[in-house]
Amino acid sequence: MTTTIIVKANHGWPVDVSAFHPKTGEKIEHYGGRVPAGENRDFICHSDMDLKIHEVQPAEIEDEREAAENAAAANDTRDEDAAG
Template identity: 50%
Template sequence: MTTTVIVKANHGWPVDVTPIGIETRALGMKTRVAPNTEQTFYAHSGQDLLIHEVQPTDVDAGVSGD
């Protein structure tokens, strides 16, 4: 089974989306959704997605999201 997740980065702040491995729980490659855009992600076979709304303090501190 596959679940579709649409992330909408509203209000001028980006959102980071990171897949989490099913068996190892290891973090996969992070994707940053640009402010005021949306992007579709897919979770399948029990996979998890970590979704983090980037805060103004993250941007001010120069956090790249990598």
């Protein structure tokens, strides 16, 4: 049996959806994702998965932005070093 879960990110924040094996707790890769603020998305769940639904908070978005900027700066530095 399958169940459709409708995630409505309609309160101004995105929502992350992740899938996990119900017995082992291992993350099921390549399933889930981020529902952008203001959008709806359907997710299908079956007996071999559990879903975790998480409303992303402003501080988490800022932390992600800083991490991406730091990673980009590190890549730029490596590129400059490789160029000589």
